Structure formats: structure tokens, C-alpha cells
Amino acid sequence: xxxxxxxxxxxxxxxxxxxxxxxxxxxxxxxxxxxxxxxxxxxxxxxxxxxxxxxxxxxxxxxxxxxxxxxxxxxxxxxxxxxxxxxxxxxxxxxxxxxxxxxxxxxxxxxxxxxxxxxxxxxxxxxxxxxxxxxxxxxxxxxxxxxxxxxxxxxxxx
Numbered sequence: 001x002x003x004x005x006x007x008x009x010x011x012x013x014x015x016x017x018x019x020x021x022x023x024x025x026x027x028x029x030x031x032x033x034x035x036x037x038x039x040x041x042x043x044x045x046x047x048x049x050x051x052x053x054x055x056x057x058x059x060x061x062x063x064x065x066x067x068x069x070x071x072x073x074x075x076x077x078x079x080x081x082x083x084x085x086x087x088x089x090x091x092x093x094x095x096x097x098x099x100x101x102x103x104x105x106x107x108x109x110x111x112x113x114x115x116x117x118x119x120x121x122x123x124x125x126x127x128x129x130x131x132x133x134x135x136x137x138x139x140x141x142x143x144x145x146x147x148x149x150x151x152x153x154x155x156x157x158x
Contacts, residue, residue, distance in 0.1 A: 003067035021052025039125040057113035
């Protein structure tokens with residue numbers, strides 16, 4: 001397999017939007033008139049969640065295809081004395097140092113997507129709250145391990 005985009009672009013154009021279908025499926029928002037709850041109600045709502053879950057489950061495995069972590073010339077926010085992000089070559093070094101961890105994080109992301117696919121089959125809106133939290137833990141665990149300087153987390157997200 002030959003990649004077309006970097007990890008950063010894959011995240012921006014495929015993984016993140018797919019995850020948003022799940023993240024945005026349930027929420028509570030405080031307004032001037034009270035709390036507004038959003039849960040999937042229609043077939044179209046559940047279809048949007050399913051699209052997100054399927055795309056995320058399949059797209060996660062594209063992270064296993066060796067590819068650059070950022071487009072050519074993009075150094076992330078890695079410059080200066082206290083950078084916000086690791087440089088692409090630093091991320092590559094972390095993956096190469098422990099490819100088992102990288103693959104474990106990919107599997108964690110994929111497993112959450114599979115969990116959501118099962119929730120969609122059962123149309124259990126209550127379980128989407130926990131699935132959204134599981135998705136956040138999977139995403140942030142990986143970001144802490146590979147994107148943010150000085151932060152490390154176990155593959156399980158602990």
C-alpha cells in the first residue's frame with residue numbers, strides 16, 4: 001500500500017471528522033432556557049453515527065501504513081524553547097522505538113469504533129455517552145504519547 005497523505009492530513013480529513021460523527025451524537029448544552037440534550041432519534045442520526053464508526057474502524061488501520069507524520073515542510077508547532085508539539089522526526093523516532101505501542105494505540109481506536117458499530121445496531125443512545133468517553137481516551141492517549149512533548153501514556157489509555 002502506498003500512502004497519499006501524511007498522518008496529520010489523514011487525521012484532519014478522515015479520522016477527526018469521522019470521530020466527530022460519534023462525539024456530536026450525544027451532548028448536553030446549557031442554554032438560557034435550560035439544558036438541551038442531543039441524542040440520536042432518526043434513522044439519519046443513526047446512519048451518521050454508523051458512517052463515523054465504520055470510517056473510523058477502517059481508517060484506523062491506515063495508520064499502520066508507514067507514512068510521513070506531517071506534510072513536507074510542516075514541522076508542527078515544534079519550534080522554539082517550549083514547543084507545543086513534537087516535530088515529525090521526533091514522532092517517527094517514538095514509533096520506531098516501540099512499534100508495538102503504536103499498533104496497540106491503533107487497535108484501541110479501532111476497538112472503540114467497533115464498539116460504536118455495535119451500539120448503533122442496538123440503537124442504545126445511553127451507551128453512546130460511554131463510547132464517546134472511550135473515544136476521547138483513545139485519541140488523547142495517542143496524542144499524549146506521540147504529539148505533545150513530555151507526555152506519555154500507557155497503551156490502554158491509563
